[in-house]
Amino acid sequence: MALAMDVTALTRFLHDAFPQVAEDFAIEEVRENAIRVRLLTAERHLRPGGTVSGPSMFALADVSVYLAILAMIGPRALAVTTNCSIDFMRKPAAGADMICDCRILKLGRVLAVGECLLFSEGVEAPVARASMTYSIPPGR
Amino acid sequence: MALAMDVTALTRFLHDAFPQVAEDFAIEEVRENAIRVRLLTAERHLRPGGTVSGPSMFALADVSVYLAILAMIGPRALAVTTNCSIDFMRKPAAGADMICDCRILKLGRVLAVGECLLFSEGVEAPVARASMTYSIPPGR
Amino acid sequence: MALAMDVTALTRFLHDAFPQVAEDFAIEEVRENAIRVRLLTAERHLRPGGTVSGPSMFALADVSVYLAILAMIGPRALAVTTNCSIDFMRKPAAGADMICDCRILKLGRVLAVGECLLFSEGVEAPVARASMTYSIPPGR
């Protein structure tokens, strides 16, 4: 299956549709049903001690699944998260960027499911895992 | 069981320990194993269309469970979220503050579990539900 | 909103559509968007030590949300679980029936969300909490 959007198209879409958060993320690689997104860690993402906050990790996983879906079906700003489950497993490395490896497990007519592993850059053991369900609006 | 911290003590703790986010929240009420926290919705919490973002709702649920635990056991900055499950059920009302009603279902020696319902102020149907597990460090 | 099915109608439906498991459960009470279901604990639901197994608790929560939905929308055997999150918080009382208090938080056109608290009969502190999402087939 060909990609509907590549890294350039997804990046442009993110800046147009979500200018509030687009500067937080860099889309590094997109493949069929898979994406890698980087959180460009800045002061606003940190907790005391310099580690990336839970909400920032949630945001990274959420945008990754969203973009991985759009890469397959094209720009659909109205897809919405309906469920998320996250396990926070290790303390992030202080100040490091965070990398999210995401793959789409199901891309149905109305629901899509993706799962993510989140890593501090340069550290092998994952910091968190997340699974997300998106509801895809009609009109596809 | 008496509360270890009341609204005033929790608010002061939040500002001392998490100055980055303390301005986002107002603790409205605390009771045994329960708390109500308000997200003081501002531009930075919104998505296009003016609705509160998923990460902001995650942050509200997360801080609510954390503060409800501290209300029972006292200031323990090192308690950490280990798991979160959220269902996003309805679109938030544009621009409205969000209210989180949280209760603690388990407060064990090493794990605590809380659940939350999130509402847009003035709207009866819940926007989201969340359950959170916290790991409590030794030394209690 | 009037109930589409009462305890008698739901019990008959359960026996007709799911004869394999109908004997495991007793529907105790049904109200708008809420139900109470009892697991008639038997040897096959137990783990060593006499406590109800995780899969049996999952089954109880799952059937409760399903029946609570059907009580509102009528017999729709094809509604399917799409997501479940469970927290197991305490050890069940040995050999006791288990009671599930369930309420529907959202009953949408295609998705419904319910949450459950599970108790060992006669014990106040909940054994488990669960949230479930059901996908409702078209044709409603």
Add this chain to the structure above:
Amino acid sequence: MALAMDVTALTRFLHDAFPQVAEDFAIEEVRENAIRVRLLTAERHLRPGGTVSGPSMFALADVSVYLAILAMIGPRALAVTTNCSIDFMRKPAAGADMICDCRILKLGRVLAVGECLLFSEGVEAPVARASMTYSIPPGR
């Protein structure tokens, strides 16, 4: 890290400690932080239409994470599930055995986290995904 228990030792343990369910499962392969377990699908695991039930899938994922943990740390019957999140994504193939590919993402002093993909034998697309947290009792 060497395995503390291999397929033979895990199979024996399962039959000794959980005779009620041991006949349901075949441990196919165990590696460091990973296991493959088969549900030997029988009438008692099925729903109308011949598809494996949700509770049976929960049980398969649960036992897989449990056995993968024991493979690393040795026989510890008292490890207990504290949280489970499952996404049911596709209908299982009627009557087919179900295969669970599980890996351990974290094996800490008190908590372990595993994730699973469940497949109907002979079908490539996964039927379900699950993540499980286990609490490991002291004395390791």
